[in-house]
Amino acid sequence: MGQGSVERDPKDREPRARATRIKFCGLTRPEDVDLAVALGVDFIGLVFAARSPRRLDPMTGAALRARIPDRIATVALLMDASAAEVGAVVETVRPDLLQFHGAEPDAFCAGFGLPFWKAIAMGGDPDRALAGLGSFPHAAAFLFDGHAAGEPGGGGQRFDWTRLPDTLERPFLLAGGLDAGNVARAIATARPWGVDVSSGIEQSPGLKDAARMRAFVEAVRCADGDGAPRS
Ligand SMILES: O=C(O)c1ccccc1NCC(=O)[C@H](O)[C@H](O)COP(=O)(O)O
Numbered sequence: 222m223g224q225g226s227v228e229r230d231p232k233d234r235e236p237r238a239r240a241t242r243i244k245f246c247g248l249t250r251p252e253d254v255d256l257a258v259a260l261g262v263d264f265i266g267l268v269f270a271a272r273s274p275r276r277l278d279p280m281t282g283a284a285l286r287a288r289i290p291d292r293i294a295t296v297a298l299l300m301d302a303s304a305a306e307v308g309a310v311v312e313t314v315r316p317d318l319l320q321f322h323g324a325e326p327d328a329f330c331a332g333f334g335l336p337f338w339k340a341i342a343m344g345g346d347p348d349r350a351l352a353g354l355g356s357f358p359h360a361a362a363f364l365f366d367g368h369a370a371g372e373p374g375g376g377g378q379r380f381d382w383t384r385l386p387d388t389l390e391r392p393f394l395l396a397g398g399l400d401a402g403n404v405a406r407a408i409a410t411a412r413p414w415g416v417d418v419s420s421g422i423e424q425s426p427g428l429k430d431a432a433r434m435r436a437f438v439e440a441v442r443c444a445d446g447d448g449a450p451r452s
Contacts, residue, residue, distance in 0.1 A: 240441075240442070240445045241408055241413065241414070241415060241416055241441050241444065241445055242263040242264065242394070242414060242415030242416070243262040243263050243264070243415065243416060243418075243437075243438060243441055244262065244263065244264035244265070244266055244296065244394060244415055244416070244417040244418070245257045245262050245264070245265055245266065245418060245419075245422060245429070245434065246265075246266030246268070246296070246298065246375070246396075246417055246418065246419040247266060247267075247268050247273070247275035247298075247375055247419040247420075247423075247426075247427060248265060248266070248267065248275075248285065248429060249275055249277060249281075249285075249427040249428070250427075250428065250429070251284075251285065251288060253428075253429040253434070254285050254288045254289060255288060256429070256431055256434055256435075257293075257429075257434065258288065258289060258290060258293060260434060260435065260438045261438070262293060262438065263293060263294065263415065264293065264294045264295075264296050264318075264415070264417075265289055265293055265294075265295055265296065266296040266297075266298050266320065266417070266419075267282045267285060267286065267295065267296070267297055267298065267314065267316070268298045268375070269282065269297055269298060269299050269302065269306075269310050269314075270298060270299060270300035270302075270322060270323075270373060271300065271301075271302070272300070272373050273300075273373055273375060274375075274426035274427055275375060275419070275426060275427040279309050279310050279312075279313035279314055280313060282297070282310065282313065282314040283313050283314045283315070286314050286315060286316065294317040294318055295314070295315075295316045295317050295318070296316060296317070296318045296319070296320050296338070297310050297311070297314055297316035297318070297319050297320065298319075298320045298322060299319060299320070299321055299322065299323070299325075300321070300322040300323040300373060301322075301323030301324060301325065302323075304329070304332070307319070307333055308333065311333050311334070311335065316335065317335070317336075318335060318336050318337065318338060318361070319333060319335050319336075319337040319338070320337065320338045320339075320340060320364060321337060321338070321339055321340060322340040322366075322373065322374055324371075326356070327339075327356060327357045327358060327359050327360070328359075330357070330359065330360070331359040336361040337359070337360060337361060338360060338361060338362045338363065338364050338394070339357045339360040339362075339363055339364070340363075340364045340365075340366050340374060340396075341353070341354065341363050341364065341365050341366065342366060342368050342369055342370040342371070342372065343365050343366060343367060343380040343381075343384065343397070344366070344367045344368045344369040344370075344372070344378050344380050344397070345369035345370050346370075347380065347381070347384040348384075350370065351384075351385075351386060354389075360391065361391070361392075362391055362392040362393055362394060362414065362415075363389070363391060363392075363393040363394070364393065364394040364396050364417055365380070365385060365393055365394070365395055365396065365397070365411075365413075366378075366380075366396040366397045366417075367379045367380040367396070367397025367398050368397065374396065374397070374419070375419045375420055375426070376420065377397070377398045377419075377420040377421060378397050378398055379397050379398030379399075379403075380397055382395065382407055382410040382411040383410060385411050392414035392415070393413055393414055393415075394413055394414060394415040394416060394417045395407055395408075395411050395413040395415075395416050395417070396416070396417035396418070396419075398420075398421065399416055399417070399418045399421050399437075400418065400421030400422070400433070400437065401421070401433060401436035401437045401439070401440040402440075404416055404418070404437060404440045404441055404444065405440055405441075405443065405444035408441070408444040408445075409444065416441060418437055421433065421437065422434045422437050
């Protein structure tokens with residue numbers, strides 16, 4: 222999955238050549254993974270963060286990962302885990318990408334032989350958060366999320382999308398409180414490379430809702446102007 226292949230040009234208001242990537246995050250059940258695959262999302266996120274109601278142990282993560290075909294990238298989400306814990310997830314789950322949500326420095330994130338995404342907490346002090354982007358020269362992409370620094374994500378917290386900079390040298394995903402009802406506005410406002418959703422497609426933490434998953438994908442496709450799933 223070429224997560225770094227497309228640059229965002231926010232000044233270009235013409236329709237984009239490629240569709241907005243979709244990441245479903247925090248899946249815990251085989252049936253939810255199977256539906257995400259059938260809906261053609263681009264990324265499936267599995268959570269290994271200690272404080273999460275969606276947390277998986279590596280063996281359960283590996284079993285879910287085995288259901289995900291190569292065309293969809295598996296993202297392992299971590300927050301302030303030790304190198305040994307991250308290593309165990311990498312070894313057992315074999316994700317395509319890592320996504321770091323804690324205070325891990327760039328060198329740590331880059332030390333596992335996989336591309337990584339850095340989650341940026343936009344919920345507290347967005348200016349301070351954005352000033353820190355330069356500390357992650359090896360991040361393949363940024364994920365702007367609505368929670369405050371030090372807090373876990375996945376809580377449906379939105380942030381002010383207009384606070385994102387006009388230009389960014391790397392792709393970014395928009396996250397935090399997205400759902401089928403607001404994702405089109407989010408895409409029009411922020412023009413992200415991808416969108417990430419967890420609680421907005423759930424019935425309760427970790428248990429996804431089939432109708433909300435479908436509606437979210439449909440809303441993104443409509444926002445992209447084709448209204449149809451990609452082949
Ligand atoms: O999902 C969690 O429980 C979680 C725990 C610790 C760190 C991050 C976590 N989730 C991140 C995500 O699922 C998403 O990347 C993002 O926060 C979007 O969540 P939501 O606002 O619920 O759509």
